[in-house]
Amino acid sequence: xxxxxxxxxxxxxxxxxxxxxxxxxxxxxxxxxxxxxxxxxxxxxxxxxxxxxxxxxxxxxxxxxxxxxxxxxxxxxxxxxxxxxxxxxxxxxxxxxxxxxxxxxxxxxxxxxxxxxxxxxxxxxxxxxxxxxxxxxxxxxxxxxxxxxxxxxxxxxxxxxxxxxxxxxxxxxxxxxxxxxxxxxxxxxxxxxxxxxxxxxxxxxxxxxxxxxxxxxxxxxxxxxxxxxxxxxxxxxxxxxxxxxxxxxxxxxxxxxxxxxxxxxxxxxxxxxxxxxxxxxxxxxxxxxxxxxxxxxxxxxxxxxxxxxxxxxxxxxxxxxxxxxxxxxxxxxxxxxxxxxxxxxxxxxxxxxxxxxxxxxxxxxxxxxxxxxxxxxxxxxxxxxxxxxxxxxxxxxxxxxxxxx
Amino acid sequence: xxxxxxxxxxxxxxxxxxxxxxxxxxxxxxxxxxxxxxxxxxxxxxxxxxxxxxxxxxxxxxxxxxxxxxxxxxxxxxxxxxxxxxxxxxxxxxxxxxxxxxxxxxxxxxxxxxxxxxxxxxxxxxxxxxxxxxxxxx
Numbered sequence: 001x002x003x004x005x006x007x008x009x010x011x012x013x014x015x016x017x018x019x020x021x022x023x024x025x026x027x028x029x030x031x032x033x034x035x036x037x038x039x040x041x042x043x044x045x046x047x048x049x050x051x052x053x054x055x056x057x058x059x060x061x062x063x064x065x066x067x068x069x070x071x072x073x074x075x076x077x078x079x080x081x082x083x084x085x086x087x088x089x090x091x092x093x094x095x096x097x098x099x100x101x102x103x104x105x106x107x108x109x110x111x112x113x114x115x116x117x118x119x120x121x122x123x124x125x126x127x128x129x130x131x132x133x134x135x136x137x138x139x140x141x142x143x144x145x146x147x148x149x150x151x152x153x154x155x156x157x158x159x160x161x162x163x164x165x166x167x168x169x170x171x172x173x174x175x176x177x178x179x180x181x182x183x184x185x186x187x188x189x190x191x192x193x194x195x196x197x198x199x200x201x202x203x204x205x206x207x208x209x210x211x212x213x214x215x216x217x218x219x220x221x222x223x224x225x226x227x228x229x230x231x232x233x234x235x236x237x238x239x240x241x242x243x244x245x246x247x248x249x250x251x252x253x254x255x256x257x258x259x260x261x262x263x264x265x266x267x268x269x270x271x272x273x274x275x276x277x278x279x280x281x282x283x284x285x286x287x288x289x290x291x292x293x294x295x296x297x298x299x300x301x302x303x304x305x306x307x308x309x310x311x312x313x314x315x316x317x318x319x320x321x322x323x324x325x326x327x328x329x330x331x332x333x334x335x336x337x338x339x340x341x342x343x344x345x346x347x348x349x350x351x352x353x354x355x356x357x358x359x360x361x362x363x364x365x366x367x368x369x370x371x372x373x374x375x376x377x378x379x380x381x382x383x384x385x386x387x388x389x390x391x392x393x394x395x396x397x398x399x400x401x402x403x404x405x
Numbered sequence: 406x407x408x409x410x411x412x413x414x415x416x417x418x419x420x421x422x423x424x425x426x427x428x429x430x431x432x433x434x435x436x437x438x439x440x441x442x443x444x445x446x447x448x449x450x451x452x453x454x455x456x457x458x459x460x461x462x463x464x465x466x467x468x469x470x471x472x473x474x475x476x477x478x479x480x481x482x483x484x485x486x487x488x489x490x491x492x493x494x495x496x497x498x499x500x501x502x503x504x505x506x507x508x509x510x511x512x513x514x515x516x517x518x519x520x521x522x523x524x525x526x527x528x529x530x531x532x533x534x535x536x537x538x539x540x541x542x543x
Contacts, residue, residue: 065435088424111416141450156476163483170490245435375526
């Protein structure tokens with residue numbers, strides 16, 4: 001019965017980390033968008049606005065949860081419920097590190113590893129369309145209806161190239177379990193080039209990766225594919241009639257979906273938790289250097305040129321925390337007695353790093369690109385992405401059939 | 406290393422319970438928390454403050470159904486690809502030729518619907534007679 005206790009502990013831990021990440025992803029998005037647009041972003045609540053997510057939660061809790069009398073009640077409540085449940089459920093099959101041993105107990109990092117992991121996630125995201133479509137229809141509002149319709153047509157149109165783009169790295173890996181897919185990407189060519197799917201012989205999956213990232217933007221209804229909630233045409237699209245925590249539920253689902261799709265991209269194309277170059281060439285020293293550089297910059301700014309009211313206290317504190325993390329990573333890289341800690345920390349660092357870079361890309365694109373027109377959006381999916389995905393799949397299968405052993 | 410089905414799927418059950426608790430908590434919370442004030446203006450569908458004209462249960466463009474139908478046709482092809490990709494290294498060239506034939510057939514259908522204009526959203530829809538009024542695309 002060990003596995004019951006173990007899964008409960010892991011589930012609690014992952015739920016806590018995930019919910020915190022969701023709240024702070026919102027903060028990061030607002031900060032990054034603000035800096036792209038030359039604004040400071042949230043900075044009133046706590047140092048650098050770091051308590052803003054908490055304030056937002058309190059605000060949403062105390063807002064009026066209005067249920068308009070013109071809505072179709074069962075489906076109106078079902079829509080955000082479905083969205084959140086499916087988005088959180090998808091996280092359960094995503095691994096974020098190798099098998100580890102803590103105090104004699106062997107366990108995987110990640111909740112479970114299904115032999116059909118990828119199909120499980122594809123199934124859940126397909127059902128996710130219902131959340132948006134039902135929300136739009138049940139609201140009994142013309143804008144919401146249009147948003148829901150647009151979004152269901154858009155999500156199913158982009159699901160097709162996405163399914164094809166995900167099938168081509170599978171030709172290299174020949175398994176649907178995420179852990180085994182990452183396992184096939186371990187190792188290096190010529191001693192330095194990682195065997196990630198985007199570099200893997202006989203046919204590097206660069207095209208499939210780009211296709212997947214594009215369709216992932218569309219599947220999560222993000223800019224430039226945010227027509228379901230195009231605020232200057234449709235008020236707020238499918239969630240126009242939703243308020244307070246029901247509105248928060250839709251947002252939570254969107255951010256959880258973002259984390260899921262970026263994790264899948266990392267696992268399938270970017271080698272999961274494997275470092276970008278071998279340990280012999282010093283990949284263990286990247287995390288301490290990054291954290292030390294960040295900590296040093298914060299410490300320096302806090303001591304010499306504090307700009308805000310509390311900067312002379314908060315910046316040095318954060319700088320010291322970062323330097324402490326850097327020291328921990330440096331210890332892992334140098335001291336053999338910290339090997340068990342290293343085996344936990346480094347895979348998590350590389351996995352979180354790659355996922356974080358992709359999440360930053362999502363925010364960066366939102367700050368940079370304008371929205372598609374609807375006919376352009378549909379034409380792009382069917383007459384460009386779909387044929388390209390088919391050609392890429394056939395090319396991959398041809399090269400694998402001819403050149404692999 | 407868990408191997409049996411209960412061990413593999415128990416974490417998913419736990420996660421499902423957590424997800425249902427979070428989602429249910431959010432929706433129930435919005436029902437019980439916060440003050441409630443109802444009035445007629447607030448109860449109208451929100452359409453930028455204008456008086457709503459007509460109902461939202463309108464007829465909409467048939468193209469949305471068309472996309473749904475096309476999606477089902479082509480997504481079945483995508484479903485076939487996954488088991489094919491998993492056993493690919495055992496079958497090699499045989500699997501490639503078989504799938505090539507299948508994809509060529511699917512692509513023939515794809516080019517047919519493309520030339521028929523089913524994928525063209527910018528084309529002006531042929532007007533449909535609905536009683537005395539003439540409707541255009543939504």
